[in-house]
Amino acid sequence: MRRSRIVVALIAVLIAVVIQTTVFGAGQIRPFGVAPALVTLVIIGIAPYVEAEYHILLGFTAGMLVDLVGSGTLGLWAMTLTAVAFAANALRKRFEDSILMSLVFTFLLTLGGQLLYVFLGTLFGQQTASEPNVVPKMVLPAVWNMILAYPVFWLLRAAFSSRDRRWNS
Amino acid sequence: MFPQSGRRLNRVTILFVSLIALGFIIATFDVRSANNDVGDVLREGTQSVLTPLQKGATWVTSPIVGFVDGIANLAGLRDENERLADRVRDLEAQVRSTDALEEQVLQLELINGLEIPGELSTVTARIYASGSSPFDNVRYIDKGASDGIVVGQAVVDEDGLVGRVDLVSANDARIRLITDPLVSVGVRVQSTNETGIVTGRGEGPLRLEMFRASQPVREGALVVTDGSRFPPGLVVGTVSATAGAEVGFVLRTEVVPAAGLSQVDYVRVIVGFSPIDAGLTSGTPTTPATSSTTTSTTAPVTGDG
Numbered sequence: 001m002r003r004s005r006i007v008v009a010l011i012a013v014l015i016a017v018v019i020q021t022t023v024f025g026a027g028q029i030r031p032f033g034v035a036p037a038l039v040t041l042v043i044i045g046i047a048p049y050v051e052a053e054y055h056i057l058l059g060f061t062a063g064m065l066v067d068l069v070g071s072g073t074l075g076l077w078a079m080t081l082t083a084v085a086f087a088a089n090a091l092r093k094r095f096e097d098s099i100l101m102s103l104v105f106t107f108l109l110t111l112g113g114q115l116l117y118v119f120l121g122t123l124f125g126q127q128t129a130s131e132p133n134v135v136p137k138m139v140l141p142a143v144w145n146m147i148l149a150y151p152v153f154w155l156l157r158a159a160f161s162s163r164d165r166r167w168n169s
Numbered sequence: 170m171f172p173q174s175g176r177r178l179n180r181v182t183i184l185f186v187s188l189i190a191l192g193f194i195i196a197t198f199d200v201r202s203a204n205n206d207v208g209d210v211l212r213e214g215t216q217s218v219l220t221p222l223q224k225g226a227t228w229v230t231s232p233i234v235g236f237v238d239g240i241a242n243l244a245g246l247r248d249e250n251e252r253l254a255d256r257v258r259d260l261e262a263q264v265r266s267t268d269a270l271e272e273q274v275l276q277l278e279l280i281n282g283l284e285i286p287g288e289l290s291t292v293t294a295r296i297y298a299s300g301s302s303p304f305d306n307v308r309y310i311d312k313g314a315s316d317g318i319v320v321g322q323a324v325v326d327e328d329g330l331v332g333r334v335d336l337v338s339a340n341d342a343r344i345r346l347i348t349d350p351l352v353s354v355g356v357r358v359q360s361t362n363e364t365g366i367v368t369g370r371g372e373g374p375l376r377l378e379m380f381r382a383s384q385p386v387r388e389g390a391l392v393v394t395d396g397s398r399f400p401p402g403l404v405v406g407t408v409s410a411t412a413g414a415e416v417g418f419v420l421r422t423e424v425v426p427a428a429g430l431s432q433v434d435y436v437r438v439i440v441g442f443s444p445i446d447a448g449l450t451s452g453t454p455t456t457p458a459t460s461s462t463t464t465s466t467t468a469p470v471t472g473d474g
Contacts, residue, residue: 014222017219017301018219018222018223018226019226020301021219021223021298021299021300021301021309022223022226022227022230022297022298023226023230025298025299025300033431034303035303037302039301052181053180053181053184056181056184056185056188057184057188060188060191060192063192064195065215066301066302068211068212068215068216069212069215069216069219069298069300069301070300070301070302070304070305070307071300071305071306071307071345071349071351072300072302072304072305073196073199073200074195074196074198074199074208074211075191075192075193075194075195075196075199076192076196077302078188078191078192078195079188079189079192079193079196082185082188082189082192083185083189086181086185089181117302117304118304120196121304124196124197124200125200126304126350126351127350127370127371128304128371130370130371131304131350131370131371131372132370132371132372132373133372133373134371137303137304140303141303
């Protein structure tokens with residue numbers, strides 16, 4: 001595993017968190033009141049570029065970062081994104097089959113992540129499931145992620161391949 | 170399932186299970202520890218690293234975001250203008266009648282020798298970031314301990330209570346909105362003068378519970394803070410549905426927050442109040458209109474939630 005790939009993945013996660021909390025933050029770009037789950041999308045998108053163990057660790061790290069900037073219980077997003085990374089790894093070969101499949105898997109993985117977070121939030125007493133508009137809050141990020149998947153995956157591919165070229169030269 | 174060998178699969182699965190277990194331990198620790206100093210230190214540390222990046226991102230992207238937002242809202246702007254023009258006319262009428270009432274109140278207070286509550290010292294701050302998921306109810310502001318902000322202080326906008334400060338670093342602070350399910354605020358219904366508690370539900374209207382209500386609350390009744398922890402008389406919202414009081418039963422209804430929580434850009438943190446001041450409860454809603462950039466050294470205020 002090239003260390004540069006992990007660095008690129010970490011930078012991508014950090015950028016995603018910053019964009020998520022600012023550009024897609026409250027009062028900013030939130031179509032129908034709900035923003036894309038950009039960090040989840042990046043965790044899905046880096047699946048083909050890092051080894052499974054590192055990918056799962058990156059999912060956990062990204063989740064902890066999301067937990068630390070959020071208002072919820074620490075560890076919930078860490079578990080959620082670890083599970084998303086694990087599932088994305090399981091599907092990584094099929095990701096490469098076709099663009100359509102990768103979009104469908106992005107939708108399903110994001111939706112699964114949101115569902116898992118709602119379940120864990122409720123389990124740990126956050127009353128997440130009883131929040132108003134809980135269904136749009138789960139479904140819309142999955143829809144937006146599916147729409148954003150292609151450009152984000154393209155950017156990730158460009159970032160990883162450019163880093164590899166520099167590393168080799 | 171995995172293209173790798175069985176040994177590799179085991180390694181990945183073991184790592185996955187270990188991390189999930191670690192997540193459970195962290196979450197349990199976070200829930201079980203009431204004063205989670207470790208969590209707060211981690212949150213402050215993370216935020217201090219992210220703050221420059223977030224401020225930079227906000228500065229760079231705000232014109233683009235404004236442009237996109239403008240396009241997205243173009244269709245609704247005309248309706249919004251008409252609605253606001255109507256609202257301005259209504260408010261002008263209200264102001265005219267309020268002026269006369271204010272004069273009467275001043276005279277009565279002078280007659281009774283009451284001390285007129287002083288203006289609340291506030292620090293104006295800009296919101297530069299929010300939580301990262303749709304289930305987060307926090308905002309980050311660009312003022313912190315160096316501006317006199319401490320944990321527990323009330324945060325308002327021009328319409329009413331926004332939330333309370335729940336995490337402070339030197340130059341930044343985090344606000345937990347009143348819509349957060351973990352935030353409860355002691356309130357008083359102005360029309361009946363009876364007290365209760367409003368609790369956030371994550372989004373939308375707040376839940377109002379009154380345990381010893383003897384009178385019904387009517388739709389549109391103003392709900393203000395009761396002064397137990399936050400300054401008394403801060404507007405929280407209005408009752409959205411009439412509810413009756415029955416002996417032995419808790420009166421439950423909903424309150425629409427007065428503050429525009431989803432679109433708020435600037436807020437004021439009330440630094441000139443300590444819970445000791447709450448002994449004198451005011452009957453008049455306090456409008457936090459006095460904006461100053463005061464640096465105060467008031468005692469820490471613990472939020473109602």
